[in-house]
Amino acid sequence: MDRRQFLAASSIGLTTAMAGCAGSPLSSGDAGTEPDDEPGSNSDTAPESDSGTTEADGEITVSASGEVEMEPDQAVVSLGVEASGESAEAVTDALSSGAKALRAAFDDLEIPEENVEEGQYRVYPARGRNADGFEGRHSFRVVVAEVDRVGEVIDGAVEAGADDVGHVSFTLTEETQSELRKDAIDAALSNADNEASHIADNREVQLEGTTAVTTGDVQVNSVRRETAATDDAASGGAPPTEIDAEPVSVSASVTVTYAFAA
Numbered sequence: 485m486d487r488r489q490f491l492a493a494s495s496i497g498l499t500t501a502m503a504g505c506a507g508s509p510l511s512s513g514d515a516g517t518e519p520d521d522e523p524g525s526n527s528d529t530a531p532e533s534d535s536g537t538t539e540a541d542g543e544i545t546v547s548a549s550g551e552v553e554m555e556p557d558q559a560v561v562s563l564g565v566e567a568s569g570e571s572a573e574a575v576t577d578a579l580s581s582g583a584k585a586l587r588a589a590f591d592d593l594e595i596p597e598e599n600v601e602e603g604q605y606r607v608y609p610a611r612g613r614n615a616d617g618f619e620g621r622h623s624f625r626v627v628v629a630e631v632d633r634v635g636e637v638i639d640g641a642v643e644a645g646a647d648d649v650g651h652v653s654f655t656l657t658e659e660t661q662s663e664l665r666k667d668a669i670d671a672a673l674s675n676a677d678n679e680a681s682h683i684a685d686n687r688e689v690q691l692e693g694t695t696a697v698t699t700g701d702v703q704v705n706s707v708r709r710e711t712a713a714t715d716d717a718a719s720g721g722a723p724p725t726e727i728d729a730e731p732v733s734v735s736a737s738v739t740v741t742y743a744f745a746a
Contacts, residue, residue, distance in 0.1 A: 541746045543695060546680045550671025551735040552664050556707065558657050559631045559729070562650035563641050564603060564623030568610065575607050575620040582645050583622050589644035590626065593637055599627040621648055635725035638711060654729040655706040661734065665702045668736035673697075676740040684744055692743040700737035707732060 565582030569575045590600050603623030610617045628637050634652055642649065656664065684691045707730045 541689075541744060543741050543743055544680055544683055544691075545739065545741045546676045546683070547737065547739045548672050548676040548679055549700075549735060549737040550668050550673070550675055551733050552667045552671060553731040553733045554656065554660065554664060556631050556654035556656060556729050556732045557629075557660055558655055559628040559634045560653045560655060561626045561628060561634060561637055561641075561711075562603065562623060562652075563626065563638070563646045564621055564648040564650075565645055566619070566621045566648050568617060568619045570617045572607050572618045572620075575618045579605070579607070579620050579622040583624075585644045586624060586641060586646055589640050593633075593640050595626060595628070595637070599629070601625040601627075623648060623650070631729050634727050634729075638725045638727075649711045652709045652711055652727055653706045654709070654732060656704060656732050656734075661704055664704075664734040665736065668702060668734045669699060669738065672699075672736045672738040673740065676738055680740065680742045684742075687744075689744040689746050692745050694740060695743050696739075696741040698739040700739070702734065702736045705733045705735065 563586075565579060565586060567575045567578035567582065569578060587600070601624065603625050605620075605622045607618055607620035609615075610619050626637060626641075628634055631654060638649060638652075680691060709727050709729075711725070711727070
């Protein structure tokens, strides 16, 4: 279900800039005051814009943010195998066997090969004051296209020997991220327009158009869930794993400068 939702701006800022002499914060000069003549200056007559109105007297700059939400359409599962032994070679062999079993499980779960990425691989001396031998871990990053299959993938991996189940990140595909990125920017621009209109009405000036727009970072706020392998899960005695996914949000910020005429 598409649960896309537009949210209100999270931060608004205002700066003003003006042309001409200092006076009212949003005006170019005091009423009835003639500008000083300067050589080569045509200050007696205000230049006309393309629309037939005089050029803007100043600028209003507004910073605003926008955010949209949508149900995740992709999940990334972090899992792997661990091993210990008297020698580094023994640990390496155990990790190799465990990784082979996991890849077979991924094939049985019909996870495309390109969705399985090699993660961390380490073999190191056992830690601890009285520890002997070696330890190691071999992890994988598995992309699950159907988020409702995350529990099934974790259970299948644990049954195949995974004993290093880290976390699950519910996120969005690149295509969905691109779409929502535009929506988040649109929401931020709309919030900026509303704020600028409110300021213009309050100051009794007329907005003449946009003179500059700057976009800030666009962030995808994935939902992360911690998981853990259990002995019951490995033996098949535990109930199926269920992990609820919350909506993923995409946020954007903009800074927009508007010209105004008094």
